[in-house]
Amino acid sequence: MIEKTTEVQLKTGLQARPAALFVQEANRFASEIHLEKDGKKVNAKSIMGIMSLAINRGCTVTLSIDGRDEEEAMAALIEFVEKEGNY
Amino acid sequence: MAKVRTSDLLENLDLELISGEDGIHRPIITSDLSRPGLELAGFFDYYPKERIQLLGMTELTFFQKLHSNEKLPRMERLCDDRTPAIIISRELEVPEELIEASERHAVPVMRSKLTTTRLSSKLTNYLEKMLAPTTAVHGVLVDIYGVGVLITGQSGVGKSEAALDLVKRGHRLVADDCVEIRQEDNDTLVGSAPELIEHLLEIRGLGIINIMTLFGAGAIRGNKRITLNVHLELWNSKKQYDRLGIEEDKLKIIDTEITKITLPVRPGRNIAVIIEVAAMNFRLKRLGINTAKDFTDKLANVISERDTDFM
Numbered sequence: 005m006i007e008k009t010t011e012v013q014l015k016t017g018l019q020a021r022p023a024a025l026f027v028q029e030a031n032r033f034a035s036e037i038h039l040e041k042d043g044k045k046v047n048a049k050s051i052m053g054i055m056s057l058a059i060n061r062g063c064t065v066t067l068s069i070d071g072r073d074e075e076e077a078m079a080a081l082i083e084f085v086e087k088e089g090n091y
Numbered sequence: 092m093a094k095v096r097t098s099d100l101l102e103n104l105d106l107e108l109i110s111g112e113d114g115i116h117r118p119i120i121t122s123d124l125s126r127p128g129l130e131l132a133g134f135f136d137y138y139p140k141e142r143i144q145l146l147g148m149t150e151l152t153f154f155q156k157l158h159s160n161e162k163l164p165r166m167e168r169l170c171d172d173r174t175p176a177i178i179i180s181r182e183l184e185v186p187e188e189l190i191e192a193s194e195r196h197a198v199p200v201m202r203s204k205l206t207t208t209r210l211s212s213k214l215t216n217y218l219e220k221m222l223a224p225t226t227a228v229h230g231v232l233v234d235i236y237g238v239g240v241l242i243t244g245q246s247g248v249g250k251s252e253a254a255l256d257l258v259k260r261g262h263r264l265v266a267d268d269c270v271e272i273r274q275e276d277n278d279t280l281v282g283s284a285p286e287l288i289e290h291l292l293e294i295r296g297l298g299i300i301n302i303m304t305l306f307g308a309g310a311i312r313g314n315k316r317i318t319l320n321v322h323l324e325l326w327n328s329k330k331q332y333d334r335l336g337i338e339e340d341k342l343k344i345i346d347t348e349i350t351k352i353t354l355p356v357r358p359g360r361n362i363a364v365i366i367e368v369a370a371m372n373f374r375l376k377r378l379g380i381n382t383a384k385d386f387t388d389k390l391a392n393v394i395s396e397r398d399t400d401f402m
Contacts, residue, residue, distance in 0.1 A: 031246060031247075044227055045226075045227055046227055046229065046269050047229035047246065047268075047269075049246035050229055050246060050268045050269060051268070051293055052267055052268030052269050052288045052291065052293050052299075053227075053229060053268050053269035055287065055288060056268075056269050056284075056285035056286075056287045056288045057285075058287055
């Protein structure tokens, strides 16, 4: 299991559309992926869970991933939240 | 992050702020209260400074009897930098010394209309509720015939679809995808939806739908005690599934164990009906009717009778 804390750089934060893309990305991997914000931990493969956190730009989030493709999953998801791009 | 602050008390318990406004954001870490009678008499050895301090008729009458040069120092010691609040009951007059000391140390002093006993039970209830341990679980919570059923399982196994089917059958949705669970009184789990996604359900291909506007107020519920867990998983032909229903599996959430049923999912199995029956069967068991056990007892009896006939 690996864990990493990062700051969300996405300009719009994880609004509905980027959240859906984030969850889609997370679902590509077999590992168990959890995202934590302010002590609230949700399954990163569940769109409602991610949206219930209302993650805005500058939020500090912790990703914890456990499974055989954890390294790839971490790299992909960290890249997703750390880029500023518009969706 | 603090769960409760003094300002929350002010908003929710009909209190009046008298002084010490600077300390209004102090965190409250315990639901225990203190009535600092002995402390007012000068005994501070065991002063529980992290608790909310309640001053009632007894304490304040005693305080008025103190010598005037003792009054301020006592109040100064009462206003510790960790004390979240000092609350006066029965709308009693607040001593000047307390106002002075509280302003200096930024300890909020508040006043209530209630009597001390009523106030302390109201405060305890509120704090117990707010400070209860919480967690979030990936799953769907549905109220089925009064049984709070938490449906869990891998992403995409069909939890939300099962919930939709259950709602169509007249049951109530509490939360989809992310259930916030609070443990009350050490052994009760209460689940609710995060505020942002209340009443919503996500179905692949349809997107986000609102259960309340689609099915009406009868189809939803704000919170529900969780007593049963139904875990859905894809049918694994190598795995043994329970055929009798005698053994009981458990799922532990925070410190509380609830009954867990594992249901294999396969095309052609109507999951909603099975979950509905699981909930009814669970109720029956609690009413003392355990079909699996009654049947195995009966079978054992018949077999042993045959044995004696044979001998």
